[in-house]
Amino acid sequence: MEQQIEKIHLIGLGLIGGSIALAIKQEFPAIKIAGYDINQSQAEIAKTLTVIDEIAPNQFGGIETADLIILATPVEQTLSIIDSLSSQHLKESVIITDVGSTKQKISKYADSVFGDGVQFIGGHPMAGSHKSGVIAAKAHLFENAFYILTPTDHTSHASLSILQNVLKGTKAHFVEMTPAEHDEVTGVISHFPHIVAASLVHQAGRFEDSHPLIKRLAAGGFRDITRIASSSPAMWRDILLHNKDKLLALFDDWQYEMNRVRELVDGLNGDALFSYFQEAKDFRDGLPEREKGAIPSFYDLYVDVPDYPGVISEITGYLAMEEISITNIRIIETREEIYGVLRLSFQTDVDRERAQKCIEKYTDYKTFFS
Ligand SMILES: NC(=O)c1ccc[n+]([C@@H]2O[C@H](COP(=O)([O-])OP(=O)(O)OC[C@H]3O[C@@H](n4cnc5c(N)ncnc54)[C@H](O)[C@@H]3O)[C@@H](O)[C@H]2O)c1
Numbered sequence: 414m415e416q417q418i419e420k421i422h423l424i425g426l427g428l429i430g431g432s433i434a435l436a437i438k439q440e441f442p443a444i445k446i447a448g449y450d451i452n453q454s455q456a457e458i459a460k461t462l463t464v465i466d467e468i469a470p471n472q473f474g475g476i477e478t479a480d481l482i483i484l485a486t487p488v489e490q491t492l493s494i495i496d497s498l499s500s501q502h503l504k505e506s507v508i509i510t511d512v513g514s515t516k517q518k519i520s521k522y523a524d525s526v527f528g529d530g531v532q533f534i535g536g537h538p539m540a541g542s543h544k545s546g547v548i549a550a551k552a553h554l555f556e557n558a559f560y561i562l563t564p565t566d567h568t569s570h571a572s573l574s575i576l577q578n579v580l581k582g583t584k585a586h587f588v589e590m591t592p593a594e595h596d597e598v599t600g601v602i603s604h605f606p607h608i609v610a611a612s613l614v615h616q617a618g619r620f621e622d623s624h625p626l627i628k629r630l631a632a633g634g635f636r637d638i639t640r641i642a643s644s645s646p647a648m649w650r651d652i653l654l655h656n657k658d659k660l661l662a663l664f665d666d667w668q669y670e671m672n673r674v675r676e677l678v679d680g681l682n683g684d685a686l687f688s689y690f691q692e693a694k695d696f697r698d699g700l701p702e703r704e705k706g707a708i709p710s711f712y713d714l715y716v717d718v719p720d721y722p723g724v725i726s727e728i729t730g731y732l733a734m735e736e737i738s739i740t741n742i743r744i745i746e747t748r749e750e751i752y753g754v755l756r757l758s759f760q761t762d763v764d765r766e767r768a769q770k771c772i773e774k775y776t777d778y779k780t781f782f783s
């Protein structure tokens with residue numbers, strides 16, 4: 414009979430830790446989750462939102478009775494927690510997993526510390542958001558996303574299957590990779606794009622002095638491609654520190670790519686430029702359809718609204734008339750002149766699209782997705 418997971422010790426109660434806890438509780442309400450966060454207020458919010466059952470008295474308080482330990486901290490912190498864990502008294506049958514965006518350093522270190530003694534299985538749910546903190550956690554964040562696991566020679570079949578079973582409430586698709594393959598692939602489709610997004614923002618920032626209007630002129634395209642630059646700097650600092658070698662190779666690759674397209678522009682080579690964009694479009698259009706949870710799980714609609722009292726109730730009134738439920742509402746930027754940006758969040762993409770149509774029907778306000 415498969416070993417039962419009755420108690421989980423979760424370290425790091427942010428977006429990912431919180432979302433995993435919610436997904437587990439949804440599937441297995443009887444499992445008890447004790448949580449610890451270095452930021453006490455995150456732990457208190459997690460408890461209030463019933464993301465966890467109890468706040469652990471300290472990082473390892475009560476850990477000796479845990480069947481599963483989940484590390485959901487930025488990856489540099491994960492390394493030092495693994496280090497400290499090695500001197501803790503743990504259940505013989507305990508399974509330890511993490512959710513970090515890099516796998517090579519973590520798996521190597523865990524292997525060196527735990528060896529055959531403890532079952533450590535690296536993990537990385539491939540969905541997330543630019544939002545941080547437990548307040549943004551959602552049970553369905555990983556629905557239909559890939560959940561990469563990096564078992565090693567030390568991993569038993571039994572532990573792998575117990576881990577996948579306890580995580581089945583995530584409704585993610587499990588896929589196994591070596592840590593090296595993981596870091597190469599995520600370097601290309603996640604880590605390097607993040608650097609590009611941040612660098613585009615820096616580039617625009619350098620133009621701000623000479624063109625003060627630049628921020629306000631940044632429209633859909635710039636917002637789309639730079640959304641992820643709003644993510645947690647601590648998380649991304651750590652990811653880059655962990656994946657240096659793969660990223661250095663990608664910098665070279667990117668420079669080659671930039672030079673290639675630069676030459677086409679310099680040579681006014683219209684046909685080649687057309688092909689360049691056509692090929693990119695074909696590849697991008699060929700990405701699998703966006704399924705719920707696979708890319709963003711936050712369905713935000715932004716509305717440029719005139720800055721006058723009553724505008725929020727005007728908009729919520731239209732939405733109420735069409736029975737569209739909002740999960741969150743916030744003015745995110747009040748500009749000095751006449752317009753502010755209202756962010757409305759919805760539970761589903763369908764609600765968001767209905768809301769957009771509704772606002773466009775009753776008003777002239779410009780709406781856009783992030
Ligand atoms: N955000 C994403 O899109 C995403 C997706 C998949 C995986 N990840 C990975 O998940 C992990 C967590 O990211 P997140 O988005 O949940 O970040 P987050 O900032 O929302 O949460 C991280 C939490 O860890 C806590 N923490 C930091 N150091 C700690 C320590 N020593 N002990 C206890 N708690 C500590 C922080 O206070 C914070 O509450 C990271 O390793 C990240 O690489 C992130």
Ligand SMILES: O=C(O)C(=O)C[C@]1(C(=O)O)C=C[C@@H](O)C=C1
Nearest residue numbers: 514539540541542543603641708
């Ligand atoms: O959607 C986002 O905001 C993300 O950046 C999510 C994203 C990604 O790059 O796809 C970010 C880091 C994680 O390790 C996994 C997912």
